[in-house]
Amino acid sequence: MIARPRKKILVVDDEPTVTGSLELILSEAGYEVLTAHTVADAIGVLKQTPVDLVITDLRLSDASGIDLTLHIKRTTPDVEVILMTAYGSIDVTIEAIKAGAYYYLEKPYTPDRLFALVDRALQLAALRHENESLKRTLAGDSETFGMIGRDPKMCQIFETIRTAAPSDASVLIEGESGTGKELISAAFHTQSQRADGPFIRINCAAIPHELIESELFGYKKGAFTGADRDKRGLIEVANQGTLLLDEIAEMPTHLQTKLLRVLQERKLRRLGDEHEIGVNFRLVSATNRNTQALLDEGLLRKDLYFRISTIRIRVPPLRERLDDVPLIAGRFLKRFNEQYGKRIQDLAPETVMRLVRYDWPGNIRQLESVIERAVLFCPGPELQPNCLPEEFQTRATSSTFIIPPLLPMEEIEREAIMQTLERTAGNVKKSAQILRFPRPTFYRKLKKLGIKVERPDPPVATKP
């Protein structure tokens, strides 16, 4: 018989010969089978062991198979149920399906029919499971390629990775520092056929210009003073894998020309070597600057740009996807809780408010360090706004204006009234309404504060 996956099935029937026979043939077919003879037994078993499928008789001594189905669908809706009965009738069938039974198996049945139904029910259960996890992914609650986000721009990026990663097309990733360019380039590697090959990352901004050439292309012994042995360059090391050139515009232009030649000919020559070596790698480049500006300033060669940007990805800065901030902050909270052995349940609502009002110049990397620091300093079960760094303390309050320090209430009132009068062109009635003062009170205040209204209130016969 064909080996089937070890899925767990619970068989419920009051007749031991029936449970015995199903146990025998289903376990021979590769399933793990549990048995119960009453509904109470079955519920007991289900509490102990999660199963994928329940096959139950309709008539049981203590309750009906429909009662059991209702219980299962209430407690573990993912578990499929097949109801069997010798007493088939339309009424019972309808009742069974209403209760959520996957299928109705009328006795007598053949082994083929049983296996077909079991297979289908388990496939449905697996599909349902898959659907759920897919929904969670779409909702952005789970990670995609190590990244989180339900922002449409991020979803578009995930989609591009899924479709374009398997090809060998060159990728150019543009995005500010801390937006996750390296995670995206790693995803292009892991989702490709080169996943088993090396993933080599070079930050062109971090290597002194004069060393980039030998690092990238390698050299032959004696190529220059100090070259006391042959050395492979990182392009060669990336053979059969992916090469990430971070901050590519930092590469001197003469090396950009040399790199272009390697990309065109798929061959390179080590420094001081006359022989060419074939190389096979996928290039992913990244830059934190606007490529148009780089081209305009001549920092990036146009011909190289066209060669490396077959697929172009622009990673949005965090301030352009502030809706993702609570989600990402929540994920960091969980991670740092684990890392530091803390038990902070949640971000306080005011904390979330302040996080989404900030413009995040350092992007996700900054959010990460803000949450890490807050987790370390937070004493309670909720992450309060006072655990956030200073820049979150002054700006993002709900206040829309700043009162100068050391000002008495009388002065504040005078200022409020003066400004309101100014805005209403000296209309006392309107100003009183805006400031919610009864008019007589307002007049008394004006007199007390020594404010003179230049335009007299138009005479209106109203009683206070």
Place this chain on the structure above:
Amino acid sequence: MSDSSTNDNLRILIVDDEPSVGDALRLVLEAHGYEVVLVTNGRDGIDQARNRRFGFGVVDLFLTDISGFQVITDLLTVQPQIPILLITAHGSPQVFAEARKLGAIGALAKPFHPSEILKLIATHVRGPIPDTA
């Protein structure tokens, strides 16, 4: 009666008026490659044996028309070579002894695990044993 062939040996007769037990046995035997004829009374069982050859018979003691002992006797008259197993919910040493005296290969008390019958059939059925792996 049909011509004797190896396939006839893989045909099993079950005489049991309790459909749940009969169906369960049939399920297991069919899953193991046997052909099963299930009847719910003794006379139908004997009629079946007059029409085709069986490799094994399973007979319940209490039936609605005639007793399982009578079925054993009549089946062996029609097909003397057939190995027969008596199954009963009211097993006693006397019942088991009587079954053997009448020519049955043995008796099994209910409830039993179907694997027990499967083993007995596999050892008594002549000809190739179906693939049970």
